[in-house]
Amino acid sequence: MSVLAAPEIHIEWSALAPVLIVLGAAVVATLVEAFVPRQARRLVQVPLALLSVAAAGLVALQLALTASSSTTAAAQGNLAVDPMALYLQLAIAACSLLGLLVIADRTVQGEDAFAPQASAVPASEYEEQVRRAGWTQTDVFPLVLFAVGGMMLFPAATDLITLFVSLEVLSLPLYLLTGMARHRRLLSQEASLKYFLLGALASAFFLFGAAWVYGATGTLNLYVIQISVSSVTGLSPILVVGAVLILVGLLFKVGAVPFHAWTPDVYQGAPTVVTGFMAACTKIAAFGALLRVIYAMVPGLEWSLEPVLWTVAILTMVVGTVVGLVQKDVKRLLAYSAIAHAGFILVGVTAYSLEGLSGSLFYLFTYGISTVGAFGVLSLVREVDSDGHMRGEATGLDQWRGLGRRSPLLAGCFAIFLLSFAGIPLTSGFVAKFAVFGAAFGSGAAALGIVGLACSAAAAFFYARVIQVMFFDSPPDEEVRLTTVGPGIGVRTLGFTQIAIAVSLALTLVLGIVPGWFLSFTEELSSLLMLTR
Amino acid sequence: MTMETFPWLTVLIAAPAVGALVVWLGGPALQRFARQIAFGWSVVVLALAVVMATGFKADGSIQFAERYEWIPQFGVSYAVGVNGVGLTMVLLSALLVPLVLLAAWKEQPDPAKAAHYAALVLCLETFMIAVFAARDVFFFYLLFEAMLIPVYFMIGSFGGPGAKKAAVKFLLYSLAGGLVMLAGVIAVWTSGPRGRTGFMIDSLIGFDWGSTSVERLMFLSFFVAFAVKAPMFPVHTWLPDAAQAAKPGTSVLLVGVLDKVGTFGMITLCLPLFPEATTWAAPVIVVLAVVSIFWGALLALGQSDILRMIAYTSVSHFGFIVLGVFAFTSTAEIGASFYMVNHGLSTGALFLLAGFLIARRGTQDMTKMGPGLQRTTPLLAGTFLVVGLSAVALPGLSTFVSEFMVLVGTYQRIPAAAVISALGVIMAALYILIAYQKIFTGPKQDDLADTPDLNGRELWVVAPLIALMLVFGLYPKPAIDWLKAPAAETVEQAGYKEPLPEVLENLLSAPDPGAESLVTVGRASSSLEGGQS
Incomplete structure (x- = not known):
């Protein structure tokens, strides 16, 4: 019919439904920003975002439950709809749903975590006017949805260009969101700029590496690369350089040392609600992509890549732990803890076995869930001025003194998240650590496992310090208070955050006490994936 | 449901946890009666434990066993069951908890805090009973670590000055030991029989680990954790700090029961699972045990703080227990297991009496408590003397039986160690009698005249302990009957034969x-x- 006969493109719509739902909702949300009156926007945006992410998660779950061992290549082989992709999409949807609940929350005075007008110059007349007028920046929701869409694509992409595009789709909204904090805006904008510059650098590395790999193999598709890598006798230096550069790009997103420099500043500068979402979901997505790339490249390049991965894993664990020990700010502390955890997950990734894969998948989900919860708690601890108005978040460790006395429930929840990060039994963090370290011991990477255990022991110190500050120290003077009115539950917000905290707390405990069912799930997925390789 | 099929141990494990939840979440109305509820509850648990014990047959088998699969992916089961050693420790835990609650009756004026403390004690009771009943290495490890949390809060939140530091020191020592053990637990899985019962103690006994060096490393990783817990020289330094800063009731459970998990672990895990490594390490361990006996006793002599002194005497006593465990004769083995019970009774009573003294005199310094307190508080002085002499192992008291058996049993295998250790008894007499002299003897002091003697409640706290020490001192047969068969079995599992008389x-x-x-x-x-x- 058409004059220009385009090649027929076949898209598996149903298999891509989770991503399409989220990205479609993001487009709709952008239109909402344009056409719905300002007062009504929030009312539309919040349910739209929550429902679309929930729907995407449910579809991913449905697809994962019916997934068979055969990998469904979708969108002309650019995407894989295999068990791992679906599982990670499900995990991302779950964490983003909780993260969105925290993001959508606002105090009873109607303040959310974002600047009323992100474009207003900090401390300007205009900013003050906008604040008085009670505007809110509802663009946050389409931005988050775009980021979630990118994250869901990222671990499914099997083509280096698709990988790159989804990397940018998830990163650009995050750069923006980082700069939108309501309080301490300069810090936030600085973090945003830093994140953007370093992120752009990492993207450049990735792209450069993709070019080298293309030069060596003549293809961008990971499966084809895998075949050509394993058939090559004798290593091509061009290929090795390309693979290392690609890994650099991905390890940056993961926050592994030495590509971690952005993590503490961005975690601290970004609005806490965004930090939680970003910390959890980016880690899942980036590790998903990393797993896919490593599992495609390592079989052929094992001897060249393994030392790199080992070094990075050990450095990440050690630096995250050691630098974390001296932090005085809870957000920075959690940032270094995130770096250390990236190292722990890398141990599972490097183990390169069924147990390693299964353990990493389990670790990613449980860590993501606990992280959202922990940052949710963080977002509820605020400074209050003498008139009872909320100021910024109180993230200094000093300001947390005696939190356990004033707000035992909140502090108790945070303590459980910390214990989970520390890997104390009966929390999901312990099972996850056992899974990845066990895999390392079982696959001849015992040295990595031992470094991991040593770092866990040292990291326990800084988690214990926060618990000590919360429960054993007496509260500071009245200048810093919580938004608490009741006995620990009555934080005066709409209550979304509390729901998110409760859900992630429940999951942290359930997956710590009865993890069998979930482990069999991840193990089954991993065995399906290992079969297809 | 008959006596045999009733899930005794599960009920015993669950009951205190339920009690803790009731007390903790009961709200202000219930919390006013928290002490009564918690005490009543713990008495019911004790009664249950006694009823269970009446159905016990002293044939050395594991009884009241239950097993359910828990995390089949890692071969983890919920498996409980007790032999004579486990049963006596379960009974000891169940006995000490109500006494501790009774002793702490007036410690916390604030009902919410009192409820909190009672809930922590009950929570700890659950873990204590479970750890002595565990028949699965992983389950044992979980409890071994999880137990730290209530104790950490009991020391940190309720202790005196310096409690924060002591709590953190306790946590870090234990966590470090625990993570070393985790490496061993992971190794049990990766180089063990694996499968669905891969962590059951019964399927690990007699397992051939394949390589001597692996077995030795595993033994060391377990032993280090137990040595920290027990505490043995040179990793004992956390105990005096913890005991000094914590409430005496906390110390009763900490020293009386919790530290026994270390020696219990040596008996039930180290010896049967790693017989070759046990023999290999025994000479060094025996030397360390003898050093502990004297190091603890010497430092006890030099203390002026009564709680610190008792803590150091315990280091000395634990030296005897470890010596008995690693002498590999059934007489010494029985002595060590019996010593664990008697030390719980004796040191428990000593800590409680010290607590009563501190409450009266407002100081922990022995030189400031007296002298001449005996004139005004004869009952307190008398009980202190009896309990103190039990620490010296005076004939007629149960501690004599166990210490004598340890020495005799050790003499059969390592005469030198027994001869040297026997001198420790003299030092014990010194530190106890000097303490008694400082506090109680001397002329009547006018400013001490209104110091009240033990009241009814306090008498009821100490009386059962003294009564049991006398009963077992004069007629130890029932206890020894229970401990005999497991002791012989342990010696056999460790690969030794009973030494015979020369003839x-x-x-x-x-x-x-x-x-x-x-x-x-x-x-x-x-x-x-x-x-x-």
Whole structure:
């Protein structure tokens, strides 16, 4: 019919439904920003975002439950709809749903975590006017949805260009969101700029590496690369350089040392609600992509890549732990803890076995869930001025003194998240650590496992310090208070955050006490994936 | 449901946890009666434990066993069951908890705090009973670590000055030990039999680990954790700090029961699972044990703080227990297991009495408590003397039986260690009598005249402990009957035979056909002797 006969493109719509739902909702949300009156926007945006992410998660779950061992290549082989992709999409949807609940929350005075007008110059007349007028920046929701869409694509992409595009789709909204904090805006904008510059650098590395790999193999598709890598006798230096550069790009997103420099500043500068979402979901997505790339490249390049991965894993664990020990700010502390955890997950990734894969998948989900919860708690601890108005978040460790006395429930929840990060039994963090370290011991990477255990022991110190500050120290003077009115539950917000905290707390405990069912799930997925390789 | 099929241990494990939840979440109305509820609850638990014990048969088998699959992916089961050693420790835990609650009756004026403390004690009781009943290495490890949390809060939130630091020190020592053990637990899985019962102690006993060095490393990783817990020289330094800063009731549970998990672990895990490594390490451990005996006693002599002094005496006593465990004769083994019970009674009583003294005199310094307190508080002085003499192992008190058996049993295998350790008894007499002298003897002091003597509640706290020490001191047979069979089994699992008197050894080497049967009789009677000495 058409004059220009385009090649027929076949898209598996149903298999891509989770991503399409989220990205479609993001487009709709952008239109909402344009056409719905300002007062009504929030009312539309919040349910739209929550429902679309929930729907995407449910579809991913449905697809994962019916997934068979055969990998469904979708969108002309650019995407894989295999068990791992679906599982990670499900995990991302779950964490983003909780993260969105925290993001959508606002105090009873109607303040959310974002600047009323992100474009207003900090401390300007205009900013003050906008604040008085009670505007809110509802663009946050389409931005988050775009980021979630990118994250869901990222671990499914099997083509280096698709990988790159989804990397940018998830990163650009995050750069923006980082700069939108309501309080301490300069810090936030600085973090945003830093994140953007370093992120752009990492993207450049990735792209450069993709070019080298293309030069060596003549293809961008990971499966084809895998075949050509394993058939090559004798290593091509061009290929090795390309693979290392690609890994650099991905390890940056993961926050592994030495590509971690952005993590503490961005975690601290970004609005806490965004930090939680970003910390959890980016880690899942980036590790998903990393797993896919490593599992495609390592079989052929094992001897060249393994030392790199080992070094990075050990450095990440050690630096995250050691630098974390001296932090005085809870957000920075959690940032270094995130770096250390990236190292722990890398141990599972490097183990390169069924147990390693299964353990990493389990670790990613449980860590993501606990992280959202922990940052949710963080977002509820605020400074209050003498008139009872909320100021910024109180993230200094000093300001947390005696939190356990004033707000035992909140502090108790945070303590459980910390214990989970520390890997104390009966929390999901312990099972996850056992899974990845066990895999390392079982696959001849015992040295990595031992470094991991040593770092866990040292990291326990800084988690214990926060618990000590919360429960054993007496509260500071009245200048810093919580938004608490009741006995620990009555934080005066709409209550979304509390729901998110409760859900992630429940999951942290359930997956710590009865993890069998979930482990069999991840193990089954991993065995399906290992079969297809 | 008959006596045999009733899930005794599960009920015993669950009951205190339920009690803790009731007390903790009961709200202000219930919390006013938290002490009464918690005490009543713990008495019911004790009654249950006693009823269970009446159904126990002293044949050395694991009884009241239950097993359910928990995390089949890692071969983890919920498996409980007790032999004589486990049962006596379960009974000891169940006995000490109500006494501790009763002793702490007036410690916390604030009902919410009192409820909090009672809930922590009950929570700890659950873990204590479970850890002594665990028949699965992973389950044991979980509890071993999880127990830290309530104790950490009991020390940190309720202790005196310096409690924060002591709590953190306790946590870090234990966590470090625990993570070393985790490496061993992971190794049990990766180099063990695996499968769905891969962590069951019963399926690990007699397992061939394949390589001597692996077995030795695993043994060391377990032993280090137990040595920290027990505490042995040179990793004992956390205990005096913790005991000094914590409430005496906390110390009763900490020293009386929790530290026994270390020696209990040596008996039930180290010896049976790693017999070759046990033999390999025994010489060094015996030396460390003897050093502990003297190091603890010497430092106890130098203390002026009464709680610190008791803590150091415990280091000395734990030296005896470890010596008994690693002497590999059933007499010493029985002595060590019995010592664990008696030390719980004796040191528990000593800590409680010290608590009553501190409450009266407002100081922990022995030189400031007296002198001459005996004139005004004869009951307190008398009980202190009796309990103190039990720490010296005075004949007629149960501690004598166990200490004597340890020394006799050790003499059969390592005469030098037994001879040297016997001198420790003299030092024990010194530190106890000097303490008694500082506090109680001397002329009547006017400013001490209104110091009240023990009241009814306090008498009821100490009386059961003294009564039990007297009963077991004069008639130890029932306890020893329970401990005999497991002790012989442990010695056998560790790969040793009962040493025989020289006459019988000579007979065995003689070519007399009747010698064999005579030796069998001799073995039986020599272990019987052990049982009745």
